[in-house]
Amino acid sequence: MKIKRFYVVLFILLLGILLTSCTSATATNSWEGITASDTAVYFANGTTVVAAKADTGNVIWTYPEKPASSRLFYAAPAIAGDQIIVGDYSGLLVSIGVEDGKEHWQFTGAKGRYIDAPLVINDMIIAQNADANIYALNSNGKLIWSFKGSHAFWATPVSDGTTVYAPSLDHSLYALNLSDGKLKWKVDLGGPLIGRSVLSADNSTLFVGTLDKTFLALNSTDGSIKWKSTLKGNIWSAPVVLEDRLYVGDDSGIINMLKVSDGSVIQSIDVQSPVLGNGAVMNSNIVFGDEKGEIIVLGKNGERSWTRSLTGKLYSNLIFSNDHLYVLTTKGDKPLFAYDANGNEIWGYTVSK
Amino acid sequence: MWDSLIITPFINLLLWIYSLVGNLAVAIIIFTTLTRLLLYPLTAKQIKSSQAMQELQKNKKYLEIQEKYKNDKERLAQEQMSLYKELGVSPFASCLPTLIQFPIIIGLYQALIQTVASAPMDLLNLVRHLYPGFLKASALLPLNTSFLWMDMGQPERLIIPGLGFGIPVLAIVVVITTYISTKIITPPAQAGGGNDQSAMMTNMMNIYMPLLMGWLAWTLSSGLALYFVVTNLIQIFQYAITGKVYWGNLLPGKKAPAIKQSGKK
Numbered sequence: 001m002k003i004k005r006f007y008v009v010l011f012i013l014l015l016g017i018l019l020t021s022c023t024s025a026t027a028t029n030s031w032e033g034i035t036a037s038d039t040a041v042y043f044a045n046g047t048t049v050v051a052a053k054a055d056t057g058n059v060i061w062t063y064p065e066k067p068a069s070s071r072l073f074y075a076a077p078a079i080a081g082d083q084i085i086v087g088d089y090s091g092l093l094v095s096i097g098v099e100d101g102k103e104h105w106q107f108t109g110a111k112g113r114y115i116d117a118p119l120v121i122n123d124m125i126i127a128q129n130a131d132a133n134i135y136a137l138n139s140n141g142k143l144i145w146s147f148k149g150s151h152a153f154w155a156t157p158v159s160d161g162t163t164v165y166a167p168s169l170d171h172s173l174y175a176l177n178l179s180d181g182k183l184k185w186k187v188d189l190g191g192p193l194i195g196r197s198v199l200s201a202d203n204s205t206l207f208v209g210t211l212d213k214t215f216l217a218l219n220s221t222d223g224s225i226k227w228k229s230t231l232k233g234n235i236w237s238a239p240v241v242l243e244d245r246l247y248v249g250d251d252s253g254i255i256n257m258l259k260v261s262d263g264s265v266i267q268s269i270d271v272q273s274p275v276l277g278n279g280a281v282m283n284s285n286i287v288f289g290d291e292k293g294e295i296i297v298l299g300k301n302g303e304r305s306w307t308r309s310l311t312g313k314l315y316s317n318l319i320f321s322n323d324h325l326y327v328l329t330t331k332g333d334k335p336l337f338a339y340d341a342n343g344n345e346i347w348g349y350t351v352s353k
Numbered sequence: 354m355w356d357s358l359i360i361t362p363f364i365n366l367l368l369w370i371y372s373l374v375g376n377l378a379v380a381i382i383i384f385t386t387l388t389r390l391l392l393y394p395l396t397a398k399q400i401k402s403s404q405a406m407q408e409l410q411k412n413k414k415y416l417e418i419q420e421k422y423k424n425d426k427e428r429l430a431q432e433q434m435s436l437y438k439e440l441g442v443s444p445f446a447s448c449l450p451t452l453i454q455f456p457i458i459i460g461l462y463q464a465l466i467q468t469v470a471s472a473p474m475d476l477l478n479l480v481r482h483l484y485p486g487f488l489k490a491s492a493l494l495p496l497n498t499s500f501l502w503m504d505m506g507q508p509e510r511l512i513i514p515g516l517g518f519g520i521p522v523l524a525i526v527v528v529i530t531t532y533i534s535t536k537i538i539t540p541p542a543q544a545g546g547g548n549d550q551s552a553m554m555t556n557m558m559n560i561y562m563p564l565l566m567g568w569l570a571w572t573l574s575s576g577l578a579l580y581f582v583v584t585n586l587i588q589i590f591q592y593a594i595t596g597k598v599y600w601g602n603l604l605p606g607k608k609a610p611a612i613k614q615s616g617k618k
Contacts, residue, residue, distance in 0.1 A: 029474035031474060089472075115472065130471065154473070171491075192490075210491065211490055211491050234490070236477070315473075
């Protein structure tokens with residue numbers, strides 16, 4: 001009788017595991033974010049946030065001390081003076097000491113996931129959340145204002161110091177007063193805005209791509225469309241701006257080179273694999289990562305400078321800082337690599353997940 | 354193969370329904386109802402076969418064989434098989450429809466999970482599942498996942514001001530409906546807690562299965578919990594119109610025979 005009871009319990013447990021395993025993808029499926037200072041690199045790594053030395057990749061600290069499956073970190077951390085600000089999938093935003101990884105404060109006001117890094121500007125932390133809110137906090141984690149949109153805010157906003165520009169999944173780009181969060185304008189761009197937007201050097205123009213295969217330039221004062229360009233694929237990330245050119249990756253495997261002035265396509269560089277993460281300017285070159293795990297470095301005119309193939313997929317934003325190119329892989333042998341500007345591997349780092 | 358044959362069509366069907374109704378919860382209810390209706394012939398066959406097996410266990414000859422060969426398992430199996438043949442009953446007839454349904458139900462479940470995309474990778478996968486020219490991602494997304502107080506992409510809790518914690522209403526409904534759907538199909542002889550092993554196992558399943566489903570509904574997104582509730586309700590309805598249901602099992606302490614017999618044997 002006891003053996004029969006055991007088998008019934010075992011069957012139910014196995015069924016639970018089967019059903020739960022079907023859904024585990026929901027809880028953990030995303031790509032991690034990264035940020036860097038001159039001396040260290042900070043990256044989300046599932047149940048932890050890791051700080052590693054920029055020159056060696058050695059771990060400085062990990063947070064939290066006791067990782068838990070209920071707290072998943074995928075959003076890129078942000079550096080705010082002596083604090084690292086990072087949000088998790090349980091809706092918790094925390095401040096961690098840059099030096100020691102100790103928690104300073106928590107902001108518990110959000111109900112949704114933090115998908116990307118918060119914006120740090122003028123001693124304020126602008127944290128966008130999947131609960132459709134943008135929260136503005138002071139450096140002690142106290143709420144200054146919040147703004148409610150109509151759907152999730154995933155991508156990190158940008159700011160010129162007076163206005164916050166926040167892309168939303170509800171197809172709109174929102175412009176808010178930095179000081180009080182009041183809506184200045186919003187514009188419907190025809191498709192979900194997944195990637196970050198970028199401000200031009202003179203802050204007059206915003207560049208943003210949509211999941212409707214459209215890339216747009218907007219007047220930052222009123223949101224009016226300066227020009228728009230239809231691309232072959234959906235745009236999941238921010239463009240790279242270099243002088244008079246924009247470089248936009250899309251999910252059809254094209255890196256589109258556009259004119260800043262009118263959005264006309266100068267060149268379509270076919271890398272034959274979706275380009276989903278932000279690229280970066282690397283000295284006078286542009287670098288992107290693609291889904292098949294290739295780092296692609298292009299000259300300003302689109303000529304290939306060098307490429308490197310990694311195991312895993314390159315979805316995360318690339319960071320070039322202090323002559324180091326940091327590349328996070330998804331499902332790769334090593335989660336993080338540092339290269340020099342010539343493509344020489346400086347270090348590769350394995351973190352137990 | 355699995356993706357292209359099962360999950361992708363289900364996702365496209367679900368989102369096509371969503372494009373008509375504009376709400377994911379309503380789309381889930383319609384989608385689940387439609388798929389369960391399509392599976393109804395298999396379900397009906399399974400119910401009838403299992404009822405035939407239950408009837409067999411009351412058969413005089415069957416009981417005699419059990420008693421006569423209770424110490425000779427091999428002979429018992431042989432005699433049982435002969436009886437099955439004689440009466441035209443197949444012990445596997447109730448398993449086959451279940452086996453056929455199982456991948457479809459798992460596919461349905463996976464399609465729902467992938468549709469409620471609440472992270473970049475999930476969204477990427479969802480966009481890739483859409484048939485080009487049939488559904489346009491930019492027009493569909495983001496999905497309206499709100500329904501009453503729930504967000505279909507998040508575990509459900511009803512927040513009552515001043516209570517300090519959220520009440521998992523949907524999880525409770527899942528436990529209740531799962532309990533009802535399993536309890537009403539159990540013959541009173543088994544439900545009544547007889548001493549034999551099969552009765553014990555049935556009773557354990559009747560207790561643990563609702564708890565397991567409730568736990569899943571409590572921890573997973575409310576879209577899935579809603580799917581469980583709708584599935585249970587349809588199952589109860591299907592049992593009610595197809596075969597015997599023992600509503601008396603739901604009454605505490607009641608060990609009565611079938612209250613309703615609507616099956617056509």
